[in-house]
Every structure is written in C-alpha cells, then in structure tokens.
Amino acid sequence: MFRATWKSLLARKVRLILSGLAVVLGVMFVSGAFVLTDTLGRSFDQVFADAYEGVDVNVSAKPKVALGEMEGEPVSAPVPAATLERVRAVGGVAEATGVVAADGARLIGGNGKVVTSFGPPQLGENWVGESDLVTLREGREPRADDEIVVNAALAQAAGVKVGDRVGVLTREPKKEFTLVGIFGYSGGRDSIGGANEVAFTTPVAQRLMLGEPDVFTNISVKAADGVGDERLRDDIAAALGDGYEVKTGQQMSADAAAGLKEGLSFFNKVLLGFAAVALLVGTFLILNTFSIIVAQRTRELALMRAIGASGRQIIGSVVLEAVAVGLIASVLGLAAGIGVGALLAYLFGKLAGGLSLAGLGVPAAAVIGAFGVGLVITVIAALLPALRASRIPPIAAMQDVATPDRPLTKVTVGGTIVTAIGAGLLFLGLSGNADDNTLSTILGGVLFAFIGVALLTPLISRPVVSLLGAVFAWSVPGKLGRLNSGRNPRRTAITAAALMVGIALVTGVTVILDSAKGSISALAEDRIKAELVISGAQSGPRPPSFDPAVLEKAAAIPGVQLVDGEYGDMAEVNGQRTWVAVSSNVAALERIFSAKATAGDISRLGPDQMLFSSDAAKSRDVSVGSRVTVQLSRGEARTYTVSGIYESSELTNPVVLPPQAARDFAIPQPIQGFLQLAPGANVDDVRPQVETLLADSPEVSVADRAAFIKQQTSQLDGLLQMIQILLALAIVIAVLGIINTLALSVLERTRELGLLRAIGLRRAQTMRMITVEAVVISVFGALLGVAVGTGLGAAVVEALKDEGITDLVLPWGQMGLFLGLAAIIGVVAAVLPAIRAARINVLGAIAHD
Numbered sequence: 001m002f003r004a005t006w007k008s009l010l011a012r013k014v015r016l017i018l019s020g021l022a023v024v025l026g027v028m029f030v031s032g033a034f035v036l037t038d039t040l041g042r043s044f045d046q047v048f049a050d051a052y053e054g055v056d057v058n059v060s061a062k063p064k065v066a067l068g069e070m071e072g073e074p075v076s077a078p079v080p081a082a083t084l085e086r087v088r089a090v091g092g093v094a095e096a097t098g099v100v101a102a103d104g105a106r107l108i109g110g111n112g113k114v115v116t117s118f119g120p121p122q123l124g125e126n127w128v129g130e131s132d133l134v135t136l137r138e139g140r141e142p143r144a145d146d147e148i149v150v151n152a153a154l155a156q157a158a159g160v161k162v163g164d165r166v167g168v169l170t171r172e173p174k175k176e177f178t179l180v181g182i183f184g185y186s187g188g189r190d191s192i193g194g195a196n197e198v199a200f201t202t203p204v205a206q207r208l209m210l211g212e213p214d215v216f217t218n219i220s221v222k223a224a225d226g227v228g229d230e231r232l233r234d235d236i237a238a239a240l241g242d243g244y245e246v247k248t249g250q251q252m253s254a255d256a257a258a259g260l261k262e263g264l265s266f267f268n269k270v271l272l273g274f275a276a277v278a279l280l281v282g283t284f285l286i287l288n289t290f291s292i293i294v295a296q297r298t299r300e301l302a303l304m305r306a307i308g309a310s311g312r313q314i315i316g317s318v319v320l321e322a323v324a325v326g327l328i329a330s331v332l333g334l335a336a337g338i339g340v341g342a343l344l345a346y347l348f349g350k351l352a353g354g355l356s357l358a359g360l361g362v363p364a365a366a367v368i369g370a371f372g373v374g375l376v377i378t379v380i381a382a383l384l385p386a387l388r389a390s391r392i393p394p395i396a397a398m399q400d401v402a403t404p405d406r407p408l409t410k411v412t413v414g415g416t417i418v419t420a421i422g423a424g425l426l427f428l429g430l431s432g433n434a435d436d437n438t439l440s441t442i443l444g445g446v447l448f449a450f451i452g453v454a455l456l457t458p459l460i461s462r463p464v465v466s467l468l469g470a471v472f473a474w475s476v477p478g479k480l481g482r483l484n485s486g487r488n489p490r491r492t493a494i495t496a497a498a499l500m501v502g503i504a505l506v507t508g509v510t511v512i513l514d515s516a517k518g519s520i521s522a523l524a525e526d527r528i529k530a531e532l533v534i535s536g537a538q539s540g541p542r543p544p545s546f547d548p549a550v551l552e553k554a555a556a557i558p559g560v561q562l563v564d565g566e567y568g569d570m571a572e573v574n575g576q577r578t579w580v581a582v583s584s585n586v587a588a589l590e591r592i593f594s595a596k597a598t599a600g601d602i603s604r605l606g607p608d609q610m611l612f613s614s615d616a617a618k619s620r621d622v623s624v625g626s627r628v629t630v631q632l633s634r635g636e637a638r639t640y641t642v643s644g645i646y647e648s649s650e651l652t653n654p655v656v657l658p659p660q661a662a663r664d665f666a667i668p669q670p671i672q673g674f675l676q677l678a679p680g681a682n683v684d685d686v687r688p689q690v691e692t693l694l695a696d697s698p699e700v701s702v703a704d705r706a707a708f709i710k711q712q713t714s715q716l717d718g719l720l721q722m723i724q725i726l727l728a729l730a731i732v733i734a735v736l737g738i739i740n741t742l743a744l745s746v747l748e749r750t751r752e753l754g755l756l757r758a759i760g761l762r763r764a765q766t767m768r769m770i771t772v773e774a775v776v777i778s779v780f781g782a783l784l785g786v787a788v789g790t791g792l793g794a795a796v797v798e799a800l801k802d803e804g805i806t807d808l809v810l811p812w813g814q815m816g817l818f819l820g821l822a823a824i825i826g827v828v829a830a831v832l833p834a835i836r837a838a839r840i841n842v843l844g845a846i847a848h849d
Contacts, residue, residue, distance in 0.1 A: 027333025029275035034366035035341025042358035047193035055249035078215035092227035098216035108167035109158035120194035126205035139181030149181035153191035173547035285737035286381035311390035322382035330374030415455025422448030430799035457493035481772025496781035502730035503785025511793025533708035534673030536700035544699035545669035559681030564588030565670030581653035600624035600644035616654035635664035742833035775826030782822030
C-alpha cells in the first residue's frame with residue numbers, strides 16, 4: 001500500500017502542489033509572525049541594553065498617574081535637585097548625575113516642517129557631557145541658553161548642520177536655537193532605537209521639558225569599585241524612602257523591553273489571526289482537492305479493495321498523501337515565513353527611524369507552529385475524503401467512474417445547526433453577555449457562521465449558479481459552462497466558500513468602518529457649531545499642539561464670535577483613571593458642542609469647580625455638589641466641587657476641569673481649537689488670518705468643519721486598507737482553489753471534452769466554456785461573501801448603537817467592486833485550465849477511460 005500510495009502521489013503531484021500552496025501561504029504567515037516578533041524583541045533588548053549602558057542604578061520619582069499598557073507613557077514626577085545631593089551622600093556612590101529626558105522636543109527641519117516620529121520618542125534632554133557611549137562628531141557642547149546639540153539621525157532627517165538657526169517645539173511654543181553640535185553613539189550609530197534627541201543646557205531643559213527649575217526626570221548613578229549594583233540599589237532606596245523607584249540598569253533595560261514586547265505580542269496575535277483566516281480558506285481548498293481526487297480514483301480504489309485492501313488501509317493511503325503534502329508545504333512555508341519575517345523586520349526598522357536589528361533568528365515557536373499547523377490542517381481537511389474512499393465497494397471496479405449526486409439532507413441539517421450555533425455565539429458576544437470571553441465568543445461565532453454557511457451553500461448553489469450563468473447562455477460555450485458549473489453542487493459550494501470567507505470579512509469590516517465614519521460625520525455635522533477647526537494629524541504617541549496665545553489672537557479677528565481651545569490628559573479621578581479635558585472657554589460646551597445641562601450650571605466654571613458628563617457621573621456616583629479628588633500628571637492632587645452635569649455624547653469629554661488645571665497636564669498646550677464665526681462672516685476671509693497666527697505652530701493647521709471631519713475619519717480608511725491587504729492572502733488562496741478545481745474538473749471530463757471537440761466545439765469555444773464556469777463560481781462565491789459580510793457587519797453595527805455607531809451604511813460601490821473583481825478573478829483563474837482543455841487530443845480523449 002505504501003508503494004501504491006507513493007506512485008499515486010507522484011502521478012498527481014501538480015494537483016497536490018496547487019492545494020499545498022494554500023498551506024504554504026498560511027504557514028508562511030504563522031512562521032513569519034513568530035520570526036518578526038522574535039527579531040524585533042531581541043532588537044529592543046539590545047536597544048535598551050545600550051540605553052542603560054554605564055548606568056548601575058537609576059532613581060526616578062513614581063508617576064503621579066499610573067497608566068495602562070494602551071494608555072501611553074506615564075509622566076514621571078520630577079526629582080528635586082536636593083534628592084540628587086542625598087543620593088551622592090549614599091555610601092558606594094562613585095558618581096550621580098541629574099538627567100532631564102522627556103518626550104516632546106520636536107525639531108523644525110530646514111523645510112519648515114516638524115520632524116515626525118512613528119513610534120520612537122522625541123527626547124528633550126540636558127547635555128551631561130561625552131562618555132564611552134556618547135561622543136560629539138561635530139561642533140561642541142551647548143553653553144548658552146539658545147544653543148542645542150542633536151543626534152546625527154535627527155540632524156540628517158531635519159537637513160540641518162552645525163551653525164544653523166533652528167526652531168524647537170516643547171512644552172512651550174516655538175523657540176529659536178543655534179545648533180552648535182551633532183553627537184552620535186559608539187559603534188558608529190546615529191541614534192539608539194531610532195529616537196530623535198535634542199540636548200539643551202540643564203536650566204533650559206528643566207524649564208522647557210519639565211516646566212520648573214532645579215528638577216530632573218531621573219538620577220543616573222555609577223557604583224564605586226567593589227560595590228554591587230543590587231547592594232547600592234537597596235542602600236539608595238532605603239535612604240530615599242517610598243516616593244522613589246530605584247532600579248539597577250539591568251532592571252531598567254528589562255522593564256523597558258518588556259513593555260514594548262507586550263505591544264509586539266498584540267501585533268503577533270493580529271498576524272496569527274489573519275493566518276488563521278488564510279488556513280481556513282486553505283482547508284476548503286484541500287478538502288475539495290482530495291474529494292475530487294478520491295472521486296476520480298473510484299475505480300482504482302475499488303480495485304485495491306477487490307484485491308484485498310481493507311478500509312483502514314485505504315484511509316491510511318489518503319491520509320499518507322495528506323501528510324506528505326503537509327510536510328512539504330510546512331518546509332516551504334517555514335522558509336518563506338523566515339524570509340517574510342526578515343523583510344517585515346527590516347521595514348519596521350526603517351519606519352522606526354533606523355532601528356538596529358539583532359541577527360535574524362528562528363524561534364522554536366516558528367518551527368513548531370509551521371509543522372504543527374501545516375500537518376494538522378492538511379490531515380484534517382483530508383479526513384472526510386479518506387473516510388469516503390474507505391467506503392467504496394469493490395463492485396465499483398467494474399463500473400464507469402462516476403460521482404453521482406448524493407442527497408443534501410444531512411449536510412443541510414448539519415449546516416443549519418452549525419449556523420444556529422454561530423448566530424447564538426455572535427448574539428452572546430455582541431450583546432455583552434460573554435463576561436471576559438467576549439472576543440473569543442465573537443470569533444467563535446464568526447467561525448461557526450462561516451462553516452455553517454459553507455455547509456448550506458450546496459442547497460442554493462444549483463439555482464443561484466443557474467441564474468448567474470443565464471447571463472452567458474446566449475452562446476453554446478456559455479450554455480455548457482452554465483450547466484457544468486451547476487452539475488456538482490457540493491464541489492461548486494466548497495470552491496465558492498473559499499472565496500466567500502475573504503470577501504465576507506472584507507465586506508463586514510467595510511460595513512462596520514463605513515457605518516462608524518457615517519455616524520461620526522453625521523453627529524459632528526449636527527453637533528459641532530464651529531466653522532473653523534485648528535488641529536493636526538497625530539503620527540506618534542504625542543498629539544500635535546499649538547501656542548495658547550493663538551486662541552486669544554484668533555478671538556480678536558473680525559468676524560470671530562467664539563473661540564475654544566481643547567486640552568486633554570489622563571488623570572486619576574477619585575482613584576480611577578479617566579480622560580479629563582480643559583476648555584479654554586467653558587461656554588463652548590453649549591454653544592459649539594451643543595451639550596445640554598442635566599443638572600447644575602455648565603455655562604461657567606470656577607477655579608475649584610468641575611463638570612461631569614451624565615454617563616461619567618452615573619458610573620462614579622457623583623452629583624452636583626459632590627467633592628471629587630483629581631490627580632493630574634503633574635502637581636499635587638486637588639479637590640474640586642461638581643458644579644454641573646451635561647448630557648453625554650461621543651463629542652463631549654467625560655470630565656471637564658477649569659482652565660487653570662491645564663498647566664499640570666502632560667501637554668499643557670491646546671491640541672484642538674474651535675472657532676465659531678458671527679452670522680454673515682466669511683470663512684474664506686477668516687481662515688488666512690488664522691493660518692498666519694499658526695506660523696510658529698507647524699504641527700497644526702486650520703480647516704473648515706467638513707475638512708476637519710474628513711481628517712478625523714481618514715484614520716479609519718487607513719485601518720480598512722491595512723485589513724484589506726492582509727485579507728488579500730485569503731483571496732489569493734481562494735483563486736488557487738478555483739484553478740485547482742477547474743484543472744481537476746478538466747482532467748475528470750477528458751472524455752467528455754474529447755466528444756465535444758469531435759462534434760464541432762472549437763478550441764476557442766472550449767476555452768470560453770471553461771472561463772464561464774470559473775466566472776460563475778467566482779461571482780457566486782463573491783455574492784455569498786457580500787451577503788454574509790453584510791449580515792455580520794450589520795449585526796456588529798446594531799450591537800454598537802450604544803457606543804455611538806447609530807447609522808448603518810452599506811458600501812454599495814465596494815460591493816459592486818467586489819463582484820466585478822470576482823469576475824476578473826474567474827477569468828484569471830480559468831486561463832491555465834482553459835488552455836489545457838483546448839489542447840486535449842481529440843482521439844486520445846475519446847479513448848480515455
């Protein structure tokens with residue numbers, strides 16, 4: 001049986017290679033994800049090891065507000081200069097240096113634009129001198145208050161050189177400095193981890209980055225000879241007390257790397273999710289391939305049964321073929337995954353500002369995942385055809401090879417049950433009744449829904465395919481193609497289901513995101529009563545900001561009726577982390593954002609008063625008159641009195657503090673500005689004057705309300721494009737499935753094609769016939785995908801009504817595009833099978849058994 005199986009495998013290698021490609025692509029995604037995250041993880045380990053090189057112990061104050069993993073970087077409390085002296089007095093300290101290093105120093109390049117960063121920090125520092133790690137490459141250190149040095153990576157990105165006058169944005173508005181030096185790092189590196197660094201004199205760094213003199217962000221300590229890092233850490237911690245975090249350099253490096261690895265872990269899960277989609281589609285392809293092969297080998301397998309092969313041996317024969325395909329596909333997929341992981345790591349390093357990558361590694365998880373997934377998926381997909389093969393009776397050896405239609409009752413009942421389970425899981429997850437398992441419940445519901453629809457598809461495939469094929473029934477090839485596409489409902493259904501999965505996911509996501517965009521746009525158009533908005537596109541962890549003086553000057557422009565600047569930060573409100581805001585003009589709540597008071601007065605706000613949205617007030621059990629303690633990123637905790645509560649909406653913040661509180665925000669500058677014009681004022685007259693005021697705030701610009709809304713929703717367009725690119729892999733696998741099905745179908749119908757050619761069907765007509773089959777199957781799959789995706793998307797939108805997605809928007813243009821692309825996919829998929837069918841030798845085909 002082994003030799004017979006091996007010969008059978010070699011005889012059908014082309015067919016099995018096509019099905020194996022699906023596994024190769026899925027395994028490539030899995031192994032590539034592990035290789036990418038492993039390479040980046042080790043790279044960040046090295047980055048932080050370099051960053052804390054020469055630091056034996058680090059001292060910093062505990063942050064006022066502890067932030068979660070997805071809430072950004074906490075702002076460290078300032079370390080007073082007196083603490084530096086206390087550290088220097090601890091036995092075993094050889095050297096202690098006060099360091100200022102805070103994110104938010106943005107250099108304005110030679111082109112007048114701010115140098116942006118997509119991830120790495122933009123550090124404003126105090127220059128503490130050269131060391132084994134840091135050396136000046138050009139110029140000298142900063143000595144005067146208007147002098148700075150920058151790292152080589154930033155100088156290159158900004159296009160500036162020593163002697164240039166440059167602008168820098170910090171906690172304060174734009175300041176002009178002379179660039180007096182450019183520094184680099186040991187090993188010829190221009191930066192560490194892609195960070196942009198601007199170094200000032202210590203007093204200037206304290207004022208611009210921390211907002212007060214004689215304070216530091218941390219203290220870097222070097223131990224005396226013979227003193228261990230851990231011992232020195234413990235001694236310093238004992239001397240300073242509980243208000244400080246004292247860690248060794250190794251601890252600092254490990255903690256910083258661990259935080260980034262959490263983000264990489266999430267990214268890894270996203271990639272594995274898309275790999276799972278690709279493998280699900282590949283499962284349909286392999287199932288179809290082995291089903292067709294078993295059907296074509298009916299006589300061969302029956303002969304084996306007739307000469308003594310048992311049902312178990314027949315199952316083993318088919319499964320052995322699957323194992324061989326899975327092994328080969330796993331090896332190729334692993335190799336491709338290593339290459340893809342290396343390429344993505346390289347691109348990530350470039351995007352992150354020149355991150356130095358560690359050597360490429362292949363973690364055990366990549367190898368285990370590749371072979372585990374490749375073998376398991378292939379064998380599972382081949383099990384049903386193997387069981388079917390074992391039931392072939394020996395008498396079939398004396399009959400013509402045929403694949404008679406079987407009743408669809410069992411598969412329809414099974415599909416109904418599976419679909420009902422999927423619908424139940426989706427309802428449970430989307431209704432919020434799945435507790436902590438919401439995401440897994442929803443994903444399980446989607447999986448069961450796809451499998452259920454695939455099982456139900458044979459029931460509708462024949463009438464729907466016949467209806468779609470009617471478009472081509474005006475010619476003989478069209479009629480034949482229409483009939484052929486519906487002759488085996490199960491085969492057509494499985495082939496179409498593979499395409500359905502990818503199209504359904506893209507359609508569903510498009511429905512959800514378009515509905516979100518539509519809801520946000522409609523709400524903003526209805527509620528925002530400002531004709532002009534000052535804002536910028538956020539490209540990193542820090543939102544763009546602008547000079548508060550712009551607000552006062554804008555209010556003086558003729559035609560401007562009301563101006564509001566919006567500040568925002570994370571804070572602890574009665575011990576709970578909450579986003580809080582400051583409005584420079586509290587009247588804007590009612591007059592610009594259409595907020596309605598539900599209790600108290602929201603038109604004014606005293607220095608010791610605060611406002612709550614109705615939802616935030618309910619969740620925290622506060623009312624007008626309640627005393628609430630607020631801890632901001634800087635300063636000490638302060639108690640406010642609730643003076644008003646307003647109706648919650650997606651455009652209003654949960655908590656509003658008085659303008660005086662903004663000085664203790666992490667970013668004490670407005671991040672958005674709203675201008676309401678007087679009746680009769682012309683937007684085109686006012687906007688140029690506001691643009692002039694923003695000349696020293698190049699991160700932001702002024703736009704009318706429609707352009708602002710479009711800018712805010714454009715982020716959803718980027719997310720949609722990324723998802724479509726990743727799901728394109730599933731669609732590629734579905735195309736392979738159509739090619740494979742048609743190729744096997746052509747081989748199965750060799751004699752039939754020969755007879756058609758013999759009675760006058762020309763080569764071109766034969767090719768058109770195969771093309772019609774492919775187009776009909778592709779469009780059928782896309783139609784299923786659009787219908788299922790629309791249903792899933794509509795269900796999610798309905799579940800998110802309370803979250804502000806109130807308008808269901810169906811992307812008719814995208815749906816039509818998907819159907820049109822499906823027709824093109826069908827034409828492309830038909831090329832090779834059609835050429836093969838057209839080249840069939842007529843006499844040989846008629847004699848084919």
